[in-house]
Structures are given as structure tokens and as C-alpha cells.
Amino acid sequence: MKLLIAFALVLALAGLAYLAGRARAVRMTLAAGGRIGAVHSRPAYHGAYVAVLALAPALILLAGWGLMGEGVIEGRVLATLDAASQPAPGPDRAALMNEVRGLVAGDLPQAFNPLAPVLAPRYAATRANLDLLAGALAVALLCLGGLWGYSRIRPDFRARNRVESQVRALLLLASVVAILTTFGIVLSLIFESIRFFRLVSPIEFLTGLAWSPQTALRADQVGSTGAFGAVPLFWGTIFIGAIIAMAVAIPLGLMSAIYLTQYAQPRLRRWLKPVLELLAGVPTVVYGFFAALTVAPVVRQIAVALGMSDASSDSALAAGLVMGVMIIPFVSSMADDALTAVPRAMRDGSLAMGATMSETVKKVMVPAALPGIIGGVLLAVSRAIGETMIVVMAAGLAANLTANPFSSVTTVTTQIVALLTGDQEFDSAKTLSAFALGLVLFGMTLVLNIYALAVVKRYREAYE
Amino acid sequence: MTAMPIIPPLPERQPTDWTSPAMQARLAARYRGERNFRRMGAAALLIAASFLAFLLFTIVRDGWSGFLRTEARVEVTFTAATLDVDPAAVAGPNGAATLARADYLALMNEAAKGLDPAAGTLSDAAWLALRDRLLADPALLGQRVTVWVPVRSTIDLLAKGKYDLSAPADSRGVSDREVEAWRWLEREGRLRTGFNAAFLGNADSTEPELAGIGGAALGSLFTLFITIIIAFPLGVLSAVWLEEFAPRGRLADVIELSINNLAAVPSIIFGLLGLAFFLNFAGLPRSSPLVGGITLALMIMPVIVIAARVAIKAVPPSIRDAALGIGASPIQVVFQHVLPLSLPGIMTGTIIGIARALGETAPLLLIGMRAFVTDVPQGITAPATVLPMQVFLWSDDVQRGFVEKTSAAILVLLVILITMNSLAIYLRNRFERRW
Numbered sequence: 001m002k003l004l005i006a007f008a009l010v011l012a013l014a015g016l017a018y019l020a021g022r023a024r025a026v027r028m029t030l031a032a033g034g035r036i037g038a039v040h041s042r043p044a045y046h047g048a049y050v051a052v053l054a055l056a057p058a059l060i061l062l063a064g065w066g067l068m069g070e071g072v073i074e075g076r077v078l079a080t081l082d083a084a085s086q087p088a089p090g091p092d093r094a095a096l097m098n099e100v101r102g103l104v105a106g107d108l109p110q111a112f113n114p115l116a117p118v119l120a121p122r123y124a125a126t127r128a129n130l131d132l133l134a135g136a137l138a139v140a141l142l143c144l145g146g147l148w149g150y151s152r153i154r155p156d157f158r159a160r161n162r163v164e165s166q167v168r169a170l171l172l173l174a175s176v177v178a179i180l181t182t183f184g185i186v187l188s189l190i191f192e193s194i195r196f197f198r199l200v201s202p203i204e205f206l207t208g209l210a211w212s213p214q215t216a217l218r219a220d221q222v223g224s225t226g227a228f229g230a231v232p233l234f235w236g237t238i239f240i241g242a243i244i245a246m247a248v249a250i251p252l253g254l255m256s257a258i259y260l261t262q263y264a265q266p267r268l269r270r271w272l273k274p275v276l277e278l279l280a281g282v283p284t285v286v287y288g289f290f291a292a293l294t295v296a297p298v299v300r301q302i303a304v305a306l307g308m309s310d311a312s313s314d315s316a317l318a319a320g321l322v323m324g325v326m327i328i329p330f331v332s333s334m335a336d337d338a339l340t341a342v343p344r345a346m347r348d349g350s351l352a353m354g355a356t357m358s359e360t361v362k363k364v365m366v367p368a369a370l371p372g373i374i375g376g377v378l379l380a381v382s383r384a385i386g387e388t389m390i391v392v393m394a395a396g397l398a399a400n401l402t403a404n405p406f407s408s409v410t411t412v413t414t415q416i417v418a419l420l421t422g423d424q425e426f427d428s429a430k431t432l433s434a435f436a437l438g439l440v441l442f443g444m445t446l447v448l449n450i451y452a453l454a455v456v457k458r459y460r461e462a463y464e
Numbered sequence: 465m466t467a468m469p470i471i472p473p474l475p476e477r478q479p480t481d482w483t484s485p486a487m488q489a490r491l492a493a494r495y496r497g498e499r500n501f502r503r504m505g506a507a508a509l510l511i512a513a514s515f516l517a518f519l520l521f522t523i524v525r526d527g528w529s530g531f532l533r534t535e536a537r538v539e540v541t542f543t544a545a546t547l548d549v550d551p552a553a554v555a556g557p558n559g560a561a562t563l564a565r566a567d568y569l570a571l572m573n574e575a576a577k578g579l580d581p582a583a584g585t586l587s588d589a590a591w592l593a594l595r596d597r598l599l600a601d602p603a604l605l606g607q608r609v610t611v612w613v614p615v616r617s618t619i620d621l622l623a624k625g626k627y628d629l630s631a632p633a634d635s636r637g638v639s640d641r642e643v644e645a646w647r648w649l650e651r652e653g654r655l656r657t658g659f660n661a662a663f664l665g666n667a668d669s670t671e672p673e674l675a676g677i678g679g680a681a682l683g684s685l686f687t688l689f690i691t692i693i694i695a696f697p698l699g700v701l702s703a704v705w706l707e708e709f710a711p712r713g714r715l716a717d718v719i720e721l722s723i724n725n726l727a728a729v730p731s732i733i734f735g736l737l738g739l740a741f742f743l744n745f746a747g748l749p750r751s752s753p754l755v756g757g758i759t760l761a762l763m764i765m766p767v768i769v770i771a772a773r774v775a776i777k778a779v780p781p782s783i784r785d786a787a788l789g790i791g792a793s794p795i796q797v798v799f800q801h802v803l804p805l806s807l808p809g810i811m812t813g814t815i816i817g818i819a820r821a822l823g824e825t826a827p828l829l830l831i832g833m834r835a836f837v838t839d840v841p842q843g844i845t846a847p848a849t850v851l852p853m854q855v856f857l858w859s860d861d862v863q864r865g866f867v868e869k870t871s872a873a874i875l876v877l878l879v880i881l882i883t884m885n886s887l888a889i890y891l892r893n894r895f896e897r898r899w
Contacts, residue, residue, distance in 0.1 A: 071747035164795040174701035178722040188740035259505025283823030285852040358501035386730020388826035449728040
């Protein structure tokens with residue numbers, strides 16, 4: 001809240017700087033006779049130049065303080081405790097600091113942790129001091145920058161060029177965020193995964209057949225070491241996402257696209273396409289709820305009717321079926337693009353030879369569009385294996401290595417959620433394994449995406 | 465002149481006899497195949513559409529009653545002694561404050577005795593209704609009035625007919641005593657069903673009859689606010705750079721590759737980024753709309769960039785050339801001509817991206833936005849939850865009363881999402897210009 005006020009204040013001051021700079025430039029222009037060309041830049045550019053010089057350093061300082069300030073304050077406050085009573089980093093520490101913050105803000109009438117009331121006044125004092133310091137520094141920087149910019153306003157000063165190159169720098173900066181995000185993802189995954197692989201060998205992780213990440217509380221408990229063989233998870237992911245879901249999505253999506261592009265009247269098409277898009281716009285948590293509450297019981301009844309005694313209520317089939325339906329619009333729109341990209345002459349030629357539409361589709365259009373369709377299917381697979389909510393809600397947690405669609409399997413994403421929600425102990429192999437799973441998932445989808453995009457692109461070029 | 469190739473004379477060829485039975489049968493088979501193929505296509509679309517219809521149907525069927533709440537009529541005397549207030553203090557200058565601190569729970573227990581066979585049927589928060597009534601009209605102190613108070617979820621569900629009463633007692637999920645109590649209330653005409661304003665206004669609760677989506681909706685609003693102020697400028701500016709200023713070279717290639725890949729990275733990976741970087745490294749507050757908003761902003765930024773690039777690309781070069789020709793600088797061309805013209809397309813992409821952020825759950829699970837929050841969130845750094853997360857949390861709850869709440873929350877979410885998507889389609893159709 002304070003930070004927001006500081007931001008607002010800094011922005012207001014920068015606005016003043018803009019007005020001051022512009023006013024000076026207007027006076028200067030009038031003094032030079034008001035002729036176009038007498039002064040290099042229009043007054044607004046002079047004003048903007050002053051405002052940018054005032055704003056940029058102050059904003060950087062405030063943003064840095066906003067991001068790092070809490071950590072600095074926490075560190076300082078915790079450092080006032082003696083080493084033995086300092087809580088371990090992670091949830092304990094976060095919980096303690098939450099209580100401290102709650103006490104300071106007055107939301108929390110009483111803290112559970114005896115340390116919290118001790119720390120609260122120190123926290124409040126440190127916070128107030130450092131916030132004031134940061135604010136004062138920001139205002140000082142703002143004034144300095146603004147004054148310097150103000151002093152540079154001259155008729156021959158090329159303010160527009162300066163402002164424009166600053167805007168270009170801003171554009172570049174915005175673009176670099178995408179790279180930074182990618183790096184952030186890769187680094188955080190790799191960093192945590194390395195810590196995991198110090199505890200569990202990568203060979204065991206990638207080839208082991210047993211998955212039970214529960215590390216025991218007592219050393220003498222059964223299975224106290226935990227097992228981190230992720231093969232059952234990979235199999236479950238592929239079984240649900242790439243086999244069952246695709247068995248639903250490929251035929252339905254492809255046939256929908258064929259019907260929409262080749263058979264449907266334009267009016268019907270105008271109505272049906274939004275319906276498919278609507279199917280794509282439904283949040284996955286809704287699909288998950290539907291899968292768990294409506295589809296799963298039906299699937300279980302079918303399994304019981306088929307004579308399976310151990311039919312599971314969180315079967316792979318229920319999750320896979322619903323996921324397949326979710327993917328239909330995706331496959332359909334990719335296939336739609338691929339079929340539309342086939343040159344019309346090929347289709348017309350086939351029809352002119354007397355082939356029926358279905359023969360044309362099956363023998364000319366689909367073979368010609370096949371690379372595009374395959375690329376689309378690969379993208380759909382990549383989306384299906386990364387899908388989380390449906391499997392969290394409808395698939396199980398038991399890591400079974402089975403090809404029976406009525407039994408329960410678990411997936412990579414389900415396990416990531418299960419491992420990272422609830423009570424976390426940081427630095428334990430259990431928590432860190434989620435990041436190793438994330439790394440594998442990221443790698444799998446990355447390879448699929450790059451390959452699929454390359455296939456689609458090459459195919460488009462072939463016909464253009 | 466080149467010599468003509470010598471074509472061997474063709475054997476005398478009989479024209480195909482299309483009327484022969486063999487050819488007729490063959491033709492019929494081909495037409496049959498054509499019809500079947502066509503039907504298969506229509507069937508595929510029909511299956512997809514009917515799945516959507518079935519999904520919507522079950523959610524509306526289960527969810528509409530979530531917007532209703534059953535209330536019981538209770539006669540209550542606002543006696544000062546039971547309320548533990550001094551009538552003189554109430555009449556004094558701090559009367560309202562005194563009344564707000566009164567012991568309504570005791571009064572409620574007193575009043576519930578009047579419902580003897582059904583005394584336990586009132587909601588734990590029924591006393592709030594008494595308080596609201598008295599605070600609205602302090603003159604009622606000492607008088608006997610009729611108040612409608614919410615009932616427990618089980619009675620609520622009984623009144624809505626959600627239990628199969630013909631089932632044996634041990635499998636229908638409701639005890640004989642509760643059924644008797646409900647029958648008595650119905651006989652006495654003490655029940656009414658009305659619009660459930662608490663569902664839209666309240667935050668989460670452990671009691672289904674008190675739980676609402678108000679807290680989650682506000683959490684969603686805070687989160688989306690952060691998402692928009694980060695993702696929109698970043699997305700549009702990087703699209704401008706990539707389309708208009710990027711020099712051909714490695715940097716532009718790497719940025720383009722990053723954006724295309726980020727667009728296809730599973731959403732849960734962004735949750736891992738948020739957990740590892742924003743929470744554990746930068747130390748930002750857990751479960752807060754701030755972290756949720758930043759995480760979702762990074763997730764939907766590629767969507768906005770891709771849409772904005774398409775929209776910018778669609779502006780014809782002649783506009784740029786004309787502006788450059790009369791002396792505008794490249795920056796002026798972009799910000800005064802290209803961007804205003806491509807704004808409808810950019811807005812469409814942005815709305816679709818925001819709709820996606822609004823429906824997203826998985827990354828927020830990992831940054832702790834599944835916290836049980838019984839109060840409306842106070843700000844962007846306070847623990848909060850969001851609408852889809854509320855759906856997820858309720859769907860996990862074993863209490864039967866939450867089934868209709870879950871579906872009702874889904875209905876609210878779907879209405880918002882469909883409105884946003886329709887707005888995007890409308891913008892696209894209304895303002896998109898074909899050059």
C-alpha cells in the first residue's frame with residue numbers, strides 16, 4: 001500500500017517535471033519568434049525528456065525496493081535473534097514472518113509463535129526506517145534527474161531524438177522480458193533439480209519403476225527412504241494425455257474440421273465454429289469437476305458391469321475422455337488451418353475427375369495436409385500432457401504401471417501439485433522432486449513444440 | 465521442327481457402360497461411402513456440441529439452487545437482559561456501538577427454543593440476522609419481532625429436495641431426526657426460500673450455507689488488475705519492437721523463439737517459476753494477488769504479443785509510408801498511426817488472454833492461492849483466493865451442500881468468461897478493418 005502511494009507520488013512529481021519542462025520550452029519557442037524550425041523539438045518532447053530523466057532512476061529504485069525490500073527487512077529482523085532460535089528458511093520462516101506482519105498490521109489479534117510478538121516491534125521499526133530512506137532517496141533522485149533535464153532545454157537541443165531513442169530502449173526492454181522469463185523458468189527448474197539429483201541419482205529417477213515420495217518422519221518406518229522412480233508417472237502422463245485423450249480428440253477433431261471446411265454451409269459454419277471455440281474457453285477446473293463428479297462414476301459403473309472387481313473411481317479413462325473433449329477444438333482448428341492451406345486446385349482437380357467429396361478428402365486433401373495435421377496433433381499432445389486441473393481432480397495419486405484404462409494412474413502434473421501443496425518441507429527430496437518432474441515436463445513439451453512448429457512451418461512454405 | 469513421338473495405336477476401347485449392374489452397384493457403393501463419411505463428420509460435431517450442452521446442462525441443473533437459500537421464521541424478543549446490554553447505554557450517544565457488541569448468540573439460543581423439535585436446524589451464523597435487524601432499527605429493543613434466519617445446509621438441501629427420501633436411512637446421507645425436524649418446519653409454515661445474497665457477497669466458510677464467492681471474486685479482480693497492468697504494456701511494447709524496430713538478427717530470433725515457446729509452455733511450469741523465483745527467491749508474500757498476478761501476466765504475455773503482432777502486421781505499409789513521407793519519425797508513425805489502427809485487434813487478443821488468466825488454476829495452486837480465506841481480501845499483498853480456485857476447493861469438500869455451491873460458482877465464472885469472449889468477438893467484428 002505504502003509502495004503504491006510512493007509510486008503515485010513519484011508519478012505525480014514526474015508529471016510536474018513534464019509540465020515544467022514543457023512550459024520552459026514554450027517560453028523558449030516564443031522567445032525565438034514562435035517559428036517552426038527555430039527550436040529543434042516541440043515543447044512536449046522537451047517536457048517528456050525532463051519527465052523521463054526524473055522518473056527513470058526513481059522508478060528503478062522503488063521497483064527494486066518493492067521486490068527486494070521485504071527480503072532485506074526480514075533478514076535484518078531475523079538477524080536480531082540469536083542463531084539457535086532462528087527458524088529454518090521455508091514455510092516455517094514464512095509463517096513466522098506472516099504472523100509478524102499480521103501483528104504489525106493489526107489483522108492478527110494474537111500470534112501462535114512466541115517469537116512473533118518479540119519481532120513485531122523490531123519489524124515495524126525497521127520497515128518504517130528503511131521505507132522512509134527508500135522514499136527520500138527516490139525523491140532526491142527524481143529532483144536531481146529533473147533539474148538536470150530542465151537545465152538542458154535549449155533551442156538546438158534535440159529532445160525528440162533523445163525521447164525517441166528512450167522509447168526504443170523501452171521497447172527493447174519489454175521484448176527482453178520474454179527471454180528473461182524463459183531463462184527464469186529454465187534456471188529455477190535446473191537449479192532445484194540439481195539439488196534433487198544430489199539426493200537421488202538421475203538414473204534412478206528416469207528409469208526407476210517405483211514411485212513413493214513419502215519420506216518417513218521416523219527413521220524406522222517402513223519405506224522410510226522414499227522411492228523416486230518416475231517411469232510410472234511418465235507412463236500415466238502418456239497413457240492419459242497422448243493415448244486416451246488423443247483417441248477421442250483426433251477422430252472427433254479431424255472429422256469436425258473436415259465437415260466444417262468441406263461440407264458445412266457457410267451459415268452453419270458461422271454458428272458451429274463459436275460453439276467449438278466455447279468448448280476451448282471453458283476453464284479446465286470446470287472440466288475437472290465434470291470429470292470427477294459426472295464422468296468418473298459412469299466409467300466406474302461400466303467397469304463394474306464388465307466384471308472388474310477393483311474398479312477405481314479415479315480411472316485413467318474418465319480423466320482421458322474429458323481431456324480428449326477439451327482438446328477437440330484445438331485439433332479441429334489446427335486441422336482446419338492445414339486443410340484450408342491445401343491449394344484449391346488440388347481439390348478442384350480431384351472433384352473434376354469425378355471423385356466424390358469423401359474420396360477427395362481421403363485420397364487428396366488429408367494426404368496433402370498430413371504434415372500440418374501431424375504438427376497440430378503434436379501440439380495437442382504437448383498441451384494434453386501439461387494439462388493439470390483435470391488430472392488433479394479426476395485421476396488418482398497411485399503410481400501404477402498398467403495399461404488398463406479402468407484402473408487408476410497418476411501423471412507428472414498431478415504429482416507436482418500433490419508434492420508442492422499442503423505441508424512442505426523445503427530441501428527435502430520430496431519437494432525438490434517436483435522441480436525435477438517440472439524439468440522433464442518442460443523438456444518434453446519444448447521438444448514437441450519446436451518439432452511441431454517446424455513441421456507446420458515447413459509444410460506451409462511448401463504450398464506458398 | 466522436332467519429330468513427333470510415335471504413339472502406338474490404342475486398342476479399340478469400349479466406353480464404360482454406366483447402366484450395367486456392376487457399374488451401378490459400384491456407383492451406389494461410392495455414394496453410400498460419401499453419405500456415410502458426411503454423416504461421420506456431422507456426428508463428430510454433434511458429439512462435441514452435445515458434450516458441451518450436457519456439461520452446461522449438468523452444471524445448471526446442479527447449480528441453480530445454489531443461488532437460493534432456505535430461511536426459517538423465528539420469533540424473538542430483543543430483551544436487554546439476554547442481550548447483556550444496558551438500555552440506558554443504548555439510548556446514549558454510543559448506542560450503536562453498544563448494540564453491535566451485544567450477545568446475540570445467547571438471544572439466538574433463546575429464540576431457537578421456540579422451534580423445539582427443530583431447535584438444531586438453524587445455521588451457526590443465524591445470530592447475524594438478529595444483529596442486522598436490531599442494528600437497522602434500534603427501537604426494536606424490548607419488542608417481539610419475527611425474523612427470518614438461515615438454516616443449516618442439510619435442512620436447506622431437504623427443502624430443495626436434494627435428498628432421495630425413499631432410500632434407506634443409512635444410505636441417504638441425512639438422519640431421521642433431521643428429516644423430522646424439516647417436516648415439522650414445513651408443516652408449521654416456517655420455511656421460505658429466497659435469493660441467496662450471501663452467496664455473492666460472503667467469502668469462503670466451512671458451512672455451505674454461509675460460504676460465498678464474494679471473497680474469491682474480489683481476489684480474482686485484484687489478481688487480474690496486476691496481470692493487466694503488467695501484461696498489456698509489456699505485450700504491446702514487445703510486439704511493436706518485434707514488428708517495427710527489431711533488426712534482423714540473433715536477438716530478434718531468440719526473442720521470437722522465446723515468445724512462441726512461452727505460449728506453449730504448460731501453465732503449471734509458470735507456477736513452478738512463481739514458487740521458486742517470486743516466493744522463495746524474491747520473498748514476495750505467499751498466496752497474494754500480487755504474486756498470482758505477476759505469474760499470470762508472464763503466462764498471458766505471449767498471447768498478447770502474438771495477437772498484437774498479427775494486428776500490427778495487418779496495418780498496410782502505405783499508411784506507414786504516407787506518414788514517413790510527410791516527415792513523421794518512425795516512433796511517431798507507430799504511436800500515432802499504426803497502434804491506433806491496430807488497437808481493436810490488440811484489445812481482442814488482450815481480452816482473450818485475460819479470460820484465460822481468469823480461468824487458470826494450476827499455477828496459482830503452487831503459489832499457495834488455495835489458502836482457506838474466510839475474509840474478503842484486504843489488498844494485493846494479503847492472502848486471497850480466486851474464482852476457479854474456489855471451485856476447486858469446494859469440489860474437494862466432502863459436505864454435500866458444497867456440490868450446488870461449486871456448480872453455482874462455475875456458473876458465475878462461465879457467465880463472466882462468456883461475456884468476455886463475446887466482447888472480444890464483438891470488438892473483432894465491429895472494429896476490424898479489412899484493408
